[in-house]
Amino acid sequence: MNSVKEEIEKSGSKMSSKTSQKIMNVVFVFSGILTLLILIVIIGYIVIKGLPSLNLNFLLSNPIDSGKSGGIFPMIISSLYVTAIAVVIATPLAVGAAIYISEYSSKGKIVDIVRFGAQILASIPSIIFGLFGLQFFVISLNLGYSVLSGGLVLAIMALPTIFQVAEVTLSSVPSLYKEGSYGLGATKWQTVVGVILPAAIPGIITGVILGLTRAISEAAAVMFCVGSAITTPIFITDPGRPLPLHLYVLATEGVSMQNAFGTAAVLVVIVLAITFITNYLVNRYQEKMMGER
Amino acid sequence: MDKIRSENLNVYFGDAHILHDVNLKMPENSITALIGPSGCGKSTFLRTLNRMNDLIPTFHHEGNVYLDDTEIYDDNVDVVNLRKRVGMVFQKANSFPKSIFENVAYGLRIHGIDDEDYIKQKVELALKSAAIWDEVKDKLDQSALGLSGGQQQRLCIARTVAIEPEVILMDEPCSALDPISTLKIEDLMTELKKEFTIVIVTHNMQQATRVSDSTAFFLNGQIIEHGPTEELFVNPKEEKTEEYISGRFG
Numbered sequence: 357m358n359s360v361k362e363e364i365e366k367s368g369s370k371m372s373s374k375t376s377q378k379i380m381n382v383v384f385v386f387s388g389i390l391t392l393l394i395l396i397v398i399i400g401y402i403v404i405k406g407l408p409s410l411n412l413n414f415l416l417s418n419p420i421d422s423g424k425s426g427g428i429f430p431m432i433i434s435s436l437y438v439t440a441i442a443v444v445i446a447t448p449l450a451v452g453a454a455i456y457i458s459e460y461s462s463k464g465k466i467v468d469i470v471r472f473g474a475q476i477l478a479s480i481p482s483i484i485f486g487l488f489g490l491q492f493f494v495i496s497l498n499l500g501y502s503v504l505s506g507g508l509v510l511a512i513m514a515l516p517t518i519f520q521v522a523e524v525t526l527s528s529v530p531s532l533y534k535e536g537s538y539g540l541g542a543t544k545w546q547t548v549v550g551v552i553l554p555a556a557i558p559g560i561i562t563g564v565i566l567g568l569t570r571a572i573s574e575a576a577a578v579m580f581c582v583g584s585a586i587t588t589p590i591f592i593t594d595p596g597r598p599l600p601l602h603l604y605v606l607a608t609e610g611v612s613m614q615n616a617f618g619t620a621a622v623l624v625v626i627v628l629a630i631t632f633i634t635n636y637l638v639n640r641y642q643e644k645m646m647g648e649r
Numbered sequence: 650m651d652k653i654r655s656e657n658l659n660v661y662f663g664d665a666h667i668l669h670d671v672n673l674k675m676p677e678n679s680i681t682a683l684i685g686p687s688g689c690g691k692s693t694f695l696r697t698l699n700r701m702n703d704l705i706p707t708f709h710h711e712g713n714v715y716l717d718d719t720e721i722y723d724d725n726v727d728v729v730n731l732r733k734r735v736g737m738v739f740q741k742a743n744s745f746p747k748s749i750f751e752n753v754a755y756g757l758r759i760h761g762i763d764d765e766d767y768i769k770q771k772v773e774l775a776l777k778s779a780a781i782w783d784e785v786k787d788k789l790d791q792s793a794l795g796l797s798g799g800q801q802q803r804l805c806i807a808r809t810v811a812i813e814p815e816v817i818l819m820d821e822p823c824s825a826l827d828p829i830s831t832l833k834i835e836d837l838m839t840e841l842k843k844e845f846t847i848v849i850v851t852h853n854m855q856q857a858t859r860v861s862d863s864t865a866f867f868l869n870g871q872i873i874e875h876g877p878t879e880e881l882f883v884n885p886k887e888e889k890t891e892e893y894i895s896g897r898f899g
Binding site for chain 2: 535537538541542543546555646
């Protein structure tokens, strides 16, 4: 029998490991750069195309002539409305479910079923949520075409996203912390509120932001439910038209391509701003909690 | 006087029989060391003393554990109250991701104390008795996780001391620490035994001889020998004990 060294020499003649390493390095670097490039090109394209529309008047005035001119103030308010409703409703539900699954349920079947359910819920096409919202919230519950109906549909959509991230985060809180807390005589509830949740907050917030960005970018799910009004919603029972829906109408009905790009740019900037600000705050919180090392 | 004692204690995790008829008396204001090779059941025994094993679903037991004269597994015993009386320091320092102050205040708060002045005084006292006050007094609002391993372990002791337990259980408290931090904690233990009854699990035989008053040697879930530390180490009665302490196995 050959020694390992001889075998290696026999097989290694095809290509030196150095060369293959170099090739793979290039492949990985290239895929990294490509991903970044796509991001920059899309955001850059939209912002540059939208720039001519962007001014204070565009942001703060009502659309004129169904959006051909004028601004998008009511759409910004509608977007903030439906997104806020979605987050306010989905977050406590999702985090509550995640706490139950990670801390209270005695692992096993039910955990798997709930996890699987969340996965399915997350993969249902958004337009189906829209259809359900129309039938259930708008008609059956008689909430009418309103930002409330739209917000509720978005809440259902954001729910599995927030739940999944929160559950993973809560489950990964070191059991050392829990033992420490129980060892001091804390009850389960005190341990959850006093130790586990604070340790999981950064991860939970990340989940909320993922759910939020999903909700704020959604056109299909809200189009059946919000009523597509171009007036500013004041009460939650008023109809509205969130930015993505406005964008869709402007582009598909040939109203104004220029203003569609302007609307897109505003939407992108809002999403980026929310992401950056929360990332900053989460990092600050984490530094304070974990100590600067 | 015996502060805490087990009588014919048998512990099972599911079908596995972990502890066999363990009888051990741990006297008040003294340090009892539990030694033995890995997997001999000494940590399991320690964790039955404050019912931490209750967290493991397959745990069940026979026999009794008495704290003073209360059987701690009695139905009318409140686990929360028991763990307030029998505190625990863990193998790995598990300070919470909170400020140094809040780490110590946590135990007081969960037991319903909300007088901030009282909490402040108590936190300072606890940090002083854990010999860490001078190192942290200027950064009480900083994260505890920024401290060194040894400091964090002393913080965990302060956290336990703050709620004035009667017994402190220590599960290999120095196994992750350097020799200097270890010495600090050993000195601290000698100080603490004036007020508390201490039971410590250790893999370090020198540590057992340095700090403990009595020692119990565990092997395969049984106590092979138990007696005053000096006697057990100088004149072990059992052959197994002698082999273990002289380093022939374990």
